[in-house]
Amino acid sequence: MAANEDSRSSDRKSADDSDDLPIFNAENLQSNMKSIYYSRTFLSIIGGVVAGIWGFTGLTGFVFYFLIMAVASLGLAAKAKFSVHTYFDSWNRILVDGVLGGLMSFVLFWTFAYDIVHIF
Template sequence: MAGRVDSDKVKEKASDNLNDLPTFHAENMQNNAKVMYYSRTFMSIIGGVVAGILGLTGLMGFVFYFLIMGITSVGLAAKAGFSIHSYFDSWNKILLDGFFGGLMSFVLFWTFAYDIVHIF
């Protein structure tokens, strides 16, 4: 049979549960997203130039892009000390956010560098 619950203990448990909730500062989250976006864009540009200089064409160039973005994701996670939930609200933020956004920059610099080195 269930006993009577003391109301003070329920209030203490409720306040403890509220303290356990993670809190995020909106400005810090925006700054983290901006840094991640700039890092991915920069790595897309550098990766495109390297792919163009190496002479990668077709599917191998896109495989190189996905490899560069994977390395960038691991680098960002390492920068966060692999404690992603302290800086972002989910793993998807660091793994997939901006993944395809840098693809246009990659293709632009990939074709530009390939044209300069291998065609002209």
């Protein structure tokens, strides 16, 4: 009887463990995501300036942007010492988040630098 009860409780416990959401320190996660957001915004602005000075037009500039974002993702992963699950809840936070968000600032600074250097 007691053994039966024990096994049942252990069953329930293991079920709880598998159902349980993993516990994170939300404050630190938010701080990490903010850090990533700053990095990406800054790099998209710098990338826009470089693309503008270089004189990229059309599709080349966008390819350049996604190249920079790929390098930035690699750099962020290196900053997290490649143990992403210590600092984030999924790989997407490093690889994908904020890539399209920086595109608008990229285009803005791209056209800005291109105008200053090549047109005026």
